[in-house]
Amino acid sequence: MSDSITFETESPRYGLPLLHVAQAQKEAFVNEALSRCDILLHATISGERATPPEDPRPGESWLVAEGATGAWSGRDANIAGLHGGNWLFVEPREGLRVFDLSTRQERLFHNFWRKAVLPVEPLGGITVDVQARAAIAELIGVLQVLGIVPSA
Numbered sequence: 001m002s003d004s005i006t007f008e009t010e011s012p013r014y015g016l017p018l019l020h021v022a023q024a025q026k027e028a029f030v031n032e033a034l035s036r037c038d039i040l041l042h043a044t045i046s047g048e049r050a051t052p053p054e055d056p057r058p059g060e061s062w063l064v065a066e067g068a069t070g071a072w073s074g075r076d077a078n079i080a081g082l083h084g085g086n087w088l089f090v091e092p093r094e095g096l097r098v099f100d101l102s103t104r105q106e107r108l109f110h111n112f113w114r115k116a117v118l119p120v121e122p123l124g125g126i127t128v129d130v131q132a133r134a135a136i137a138e139l140i141g142v143l144q145v146l147g148i149v150p151s152a
Contacts, residue, residue, distance in 0.1 A: 035081070038081070039081040039088065045098050045101065047100060047103075048064075048100070051069050051070050052071050052087065057082070058082055058083065059081070059082065063079060063080075063107070077112065078091050078092065097109075
């Protein structure tokens with residue numbers, strides 16, 4: 001006797017709802033999937049906060065800060081996007097990158113959200129080479145933004 005065929009209900013990475021044959025109200029599932037894709041494609045966030053903004057704009061996304069309250073309670077580290085008057089949440093996966101419009105920095109999710117910090121100016125040595133130190137500081141900053149060097 002053969003095993004019964006089972007169908008997945010959502011995509012493995014971001015939980016996008018999948019359609020089934022003869023499914024009722026397919027438009028609701030397709031619209032939810034498209035809304036999540038809208039949040040994830042060229043992902044930008046307006047900033048990080050623990051409470052939903054008082055007057056959010058449609059299409060606006062936020063990084064849910066630790067200790068979230070209200071409609072965002074229990075959604076720490078998720079990306080919250082307003083679609084159709086409701087908050088839709090996307091749980092981050094390893095390697096997800098977003099651009100934070102409030103700080104003009106890229107953020108990388110690797111166990112937690114990371115962002116580059118200002119590099120510390122090199123100190124010490126007998127001869128101070130201002131140009132070399134400036135170049136090193138700039139390189140470290142770029143490597144951090146790219147997620148190659150972990151943030152302090």
